[in-house]
Amino acid sequence: MDRPNYITPQGYAALKARYDQLLGVERPAIVEIVSWAAGNGDRSENGDYLYGRKRMREIDRELNRLARKMKAARVIDPATQNDKSRVWFGAEVDIADEDDNWRTLTLVGDDEQDAGAGRIGWSSPLARALKGASVGDLRTVQLPAGAREYEVMAIRYPG
Structure with missing residues (x-):
């Protein structure tokens, strides 16, 4: 690897x-x-x-x-994350797209991903776009259907 x-x-x-x-x-x-x-x-x-x-x-x-x-x-235990104001590994993130559709995602390891349960792999395009974002940040993601822009609405960590 x-x-x-x-x-x-x-x-x-x-x-x-x-x-x-x-x-x-x-x-x-x-x-x-x-x-x-x-x-x-x-x-x-x-x-x-x-x-x-x-x-x-x-x-x-x-x-x-x-x-x-x-x-x-x-x-990596997400509960021990030092900077909980930004999106890093293990964060649970609420995002909204241009149509004000909200989604809650958790950034997990690639072996744990389950898109249906809102668990996206750390190396997925959406997770890569969200890395380091703060509440209120806009991030653009290149998806197969075209570019989509998402706003980070909330960030939570377990523990």
């Missing part, structure tokens, strides 16, 4: 929980199925064996991906 993988403590805990679930529960269950299926004889036509091996490879790839993400993670 060429840049730090910023993540909130909650996001890191979710990555760790998924890793632990795969390593401690799902992988051992698949290993048991593959061992049982291997004892049944001809492996070339043994569906349980073939599926189990395929699923084990998928789990191992996911474990490697999660391990890399956790190793590169830089956990």
Whole structure:
């Protein structure tokens, strides 16, 4: 990874929980199925064996991906932000567009983003435009549909 993988403590805990679930529960269950299926004889036509091996490879790839993400993670607790008057990582921001449509967004790590829940990735175009903004600042964002201007209406941090 060429840049730090910023993540909130909650996001890191979710990555760790998924890793632990795969390593401690799902992988051992698949290993048991593959061992049982291997004892049944001809492996070339043994569906349980073939599926189990395929699923084990998928789990191992996911474990490697999660391990890399956790190793590169830089956990930042938004509650410890020094300058709470500006938009930085972990901020919850109320913005309004030119049509006075309000949205509440939280700037989180890219691994935690969920646009439907208002959680946008730190490296998204909108988050990059909002970085460092204060209440009342106007920021222009280049979106696929064209440029949009947003005004920062409020900034909050947890804690």
